[in-house]
Amino acid sequence: MLDVENLTVRYGDLTIVDGVSFAVNEGDWLMIVGPNGAGKSTIVSAVSQGAPYTGRVCLNGADVKTRKSGDIARELGVLTQNHFVGYSFTVEEVVSLGRYAHSKGLFSAKSDEDEERIEEALAMTGMSKMRGQSVLTLSGGELQRTFLAQVFAQNPKLLMLDEPTNHLDLKYQKQIFELIGEWLKSPGRAVLSVVHDLSLARAYGTKAMLLNMGKVVALGDVSDVLNRNRLMEAYDMDVYGWMRLMLSQWDE
Numbered sequence: 001m002l003d004v005e006n007l008t009v010r011y012g013d014l015t016i017v018d019g020v021s022f023a024v025n026e027g028d029w030l031m032i033v034g035p036n037g038a039g040k041s042t043i044v045s046a047v048s049q050g051a052p053y054t055g056r057v058c059l060n061g062a063d064v065k066t067r068k069s070g071d072i073a074r075e076l077g078v079l080t081q082n083h084f085v086g087y088s089f090t091v092e093e094v095v096s097l098g099r100y101a102h103s104k105g106l107f108s109a110k111s112d113e114d115e116e117r118i119e120e121a122l123a124m125t126g127m128s129k130m131r132g133q134s135v136l137t138l139s140g141g142e143l144q145r146t147f148l149a150q151v152f153a154q155n156p157k158l159l160m161l162d163e164p165t166n167h168l169d170l171k172y173q174k175q176i177f178e179l180i181g182e183w184l185k186s187p188g189r190a191v192l193s194v195v196h197d198l199s200l201a202r203a204y205g206t207k208a209m210l211l212n213m214g215k216v217v218a219l220g221d222v223s224d225v226l227n228r229n230r231l232m233e234a235y236d237m238d239v240y241g242w243m244r245l246m247l248s249q250w251d252e
Contacts, residue, residue, distance in 0.1 A: 141172030
């Protein structure tokens with residue numbers, strides 16, 4: 001599905017991502033983890049063609065640099081952590097924008113498939129009853145669910161998420177990750193997520209890539225990557241011991 005070879009991102013003399021290679025296959029949920037400045041979000045930006053890079057990024061067997069943006073948008077959906085909305089679109093209007101990649105033009109009428117995908121996305125994210133509400137009136141969790149519904153309506157094969165629950169309450173973190181897990185159950189789909197919370201990575205990921213200073217420390221099954229020694233190498237602290245200590249505070 002996604003094959004990345006020797007991905008390198010430089011800004012002047014500063015190397016942000018240094019020769020990173022990985023693959024995401026059908027059914028995978030790859031968690032990209034690592035300390036601040038490791039290059040996690042830059043990888044998402046480069047793969048989605050938002051940052052200049054060297055190396056090779058192939059989506060379903062074709063180099064993305066040789067493909068039209070509309071073709072890529074029909075296969076790749078991206079959800080970021082922040083949404084700055086200064087317009088009073090309704091929830092349904094925002095979700096409907098996810099179908100633009102499949103339309104014949106900006107002012108073309110919605111097809112039956114468009115309507116079906118929009119309805120499914122609203123229902124799946126629990127936003128059907130709020131479809132007519134302005135996005136300016138939504139809470140942070142509701143707004144993130146609206147944009148998640150937008151990428152669900154887009155119906156991509158690969159969903160990339162950059163800190164999708166950052167700054168959200170625990171209730172909404174759980175809700176968003178469970179929604180994504182449900183979406184992933186359909187055949188022909190895969191997910192790549194950048195996450196800070198290692199507990200979420202461990203709970204929901206099938207694969208993990210641990211980064212430090214732009215380089216891959218470990219890549220593989222999530223339980224193998226997020227072990228004590230490798231986390232120590234990346235974070236320069238006993239992450240495992242610290243998290244076990246935090247968990248012990250809840251023992252009765």
